Amino acid sequence: MTPDELLTKKDLERFKTELFELLKPMVEGGRLVQQKWLRSKDVRDMLGVSHGTLMNFRISGALKFKKVGGIFFYAADDIQKMLSNPEKKSPNRKG
Template sequence: MSPDELLTKKDLELFKKELFEALRPFQEAQGLPQQKWLRSSDVRKMLRISAGTLQNLRIARTLSYNKVGKIFFYKADDIEKMLNGVEKKSPKKKS
């Protein structure tokens, strides 16, 4: 790459995708489970919660996460378990 070429975010995303695809056969050969990771914005949409509520779940250790730089990542399986474990409560009737 010459000094006058600019590396864009799209270039990095493409590289990341290609890298994970290239590493997949090695991961499968070692019998490692593939995990899908979600960002905070995805988790907030799935759980229909605010950023503050998500932060409280992290602080209370209700929801495990990994932090890379300034970005929080959550296991998709953990979010699915949380969604399936939530009981639907009906509103109380007024007497």
């Protein structure tokens, strides 16, 4: 090994500082910035619903979406609203 291949504690501390500086713009108010758009699998996992239920949400208009090619995208804000209001999670539920 040559001396320029050795890592010192100081090198690692400098790397950590540089990494935090790069990540700082991605952090907002102490939380990582949330993705604006989510794919179907992510939404199904978050809501704990099946593929068919998610499709019913789209068809009934309970959940807005955008389709790009063959991929459905959902606004993260809409999913958050649905999670914070569980009564609306199942739009066909009676009573």
